[in-house]
Amino acid sequence: MAEGEGNEVFILFFDDYAVQFYDEGHSEEGDRFLLLGLSNRSKLLMIVHCERDNGNTVRLISARKATPKESTYYEGPK
Numbered sequence: 001m002a003e004g005e006g007n008e009v010f011i012l013f014f015d016d017y018a019v020q021f022y023d024e025g026h027s028e029e030g031d032r033f034l035l036l037g038l039s040n041r042s043k044l045l046m047i048v049h050c051e052r053d054n055g056n057t058v059r060l061i062s063a064r065k066a067t068p069k070e071s072t073y074y075e076g077p078k
Contacts, residue, residue, distance in 0.1 A: 009063045012037035017076025
């Protein structure tokens with residue numbers, strides 16, 4: 001991750017319009033979630049994460065630009 005990108009990704013957790021999905025297909029060893037939201041640089045991103053320590057710790061697995069199809073699920077300002 002390039003310098004500053006971590007902040008861009010974690011701001012999604014504070015996006016009032018962010019949409020979270022349970023990733024059933026990849027949750028065999030633990031609950032995994034997809035989060036679609038707008039970054040502080042106005043990029044629509046999809047992040048994959050899991051929670052640890054009873055939800056007190058978030059482990060970021062991946063982050064990328066949302067696909068056009070994924071973007072249709074976001075109802076906030078674009």
